[in-house]
Amino acid sequence: MRFQGTDSYVATDDLKLAVNAAIQLQRPLLIKGEPGTGKTMLAEEVAAALDMPLLQWHIKSTTKAQQGLYEYDAVSRLRDSQLGDERVRDIHNYIVKGVLWQAFDSDRPVVLLIDEIDKADIEFPNDLLREIDRMEFYCYETRELIKAKHRPLVFITSNNEKELPDAFLRRCFFHFIKFPEADTMRQIVNVHFPTLKSELLGVAMKTFYDVRGLPGLKKKPSTSELLDWLKLLVAEDIPLTALQSADNKVSVPPLVGALLKNEQDVSLFEKLVFMNQRNR
Numbered sequence: 001m002r003f004q005g006t007d008s009y010v011a012t013d014d015l016k017l018a019v020n021a022a023i024q025l026q027r028p029l030l031i032k033g034e035p036g037t038g039k040t041m042l043a044e045e046v047a048a049a050l051d052m053p054l055l056q057w058h059i060k061s062t063t064k065a066q067q068g069l070y071e072y073d074a075v076s077r078l079r080d081s082q083l084g085d086e087r088v089r090d091i092h093n094y095i096v097k098g099v100l101w102q103a104f105d106s107d108r109p110v111v112l113l114i115d116e117i118d119k120a121d122i123e124f125p126n127d128l129l130r131e132i133d134r135m136e137f138y139c140y141e142t143r144e145l146i147k148a149k150h151r152p153l154v155f156i157t158s159n160n161e162k163e164l165p166d167a168f169l170r171r172c173f174f175h176f177i178k179f180p181e182a183d184t185m186r187q188i189v190n191v192h193f194p195t196l197k198s199e200l201l202g203v204a205m206k207t208f209y210d211v212r213g214l215p216g217l218k219k220k221p222s223t224s225e226l227l228d229w230l231k232l233l234v235a236e237d238i239p240l241t242a243l244q245s246a247d248n249k250v251s252v253p254p255l256v257g258a259l260l261k262n263e264q265d266v267s268l269f270e271k272l273v274f275m276n277q278r279n280r
Helices: 011-026 038-047 063-070 074-082 099-105 129-134 182-192 198-212 223-234 263-278
Strands: 029-033 054-058 069-072 096-097 109-114 136-139 144-148 151-160 173-175
Touching: 011 029, 011 038, 011 173, 029 038, 038 054, 038 109, 038 151, 054 099, 063 069, 063 129, 074 182, 096 099, 099 109, 099 136, 099 144, 099 223, 182 198, 182 223, 198 223
Parallel strands: 029 151, 029 173, 054 109, 109 151
Antiparallel strands: 069 096, 136 144
């Protein structure tokens, strides 16, 4: 079982190597990188390429590790007991299986995505150490040990908003997705816009990397934002001349709101363009 990439996802050699290393070691693959570099999509593409079901657990700031295992719906059981429902005799009727339980209980290996783990409380990763390491947990309400029938292929993504505990990191294989270089970015764009004219792509790519390279940006535009911008350029039929200044100096590109996502960055960019024009 090896991941070789897909037609719809451009994976660099080092990324494919990391995925296959995690498969070989049977350890979770911890993926870090800028938002918009395809971390979540990687798990989806690996699942499709290896013909494995995909289970996703999108983490929020309020998410607790227990929710990934199971939750006991005591309120519903109390209500049913008051109504004389026969279901109350079996506590299994009030156990809501979490994503980890579903992965452990699957009759075939699955890809399990734990998305944006750094959004949760700092204790969240530690609370999952035993379950991810031993692939088992105990359900106290039903008094049964839940063991994984097959070890899932676990992908864990992080935007580096919080440091993860050393004990958790030790159990993972780590890979940082570097921001794509121009050649790789061209391949990514060609997957999404195979008919895009090379002249437009060349000018748009230069503009994008110029904007991204501005010092002091609070949020640099990412791959997903470049794709959104290109989609708008094509939909609005923006002419090539609108992206080029006569003397090849920095100028405000059309639909810049697809690239810059806060007022500080837009203001900084406009000031730089103004200073650039004054110095002509």
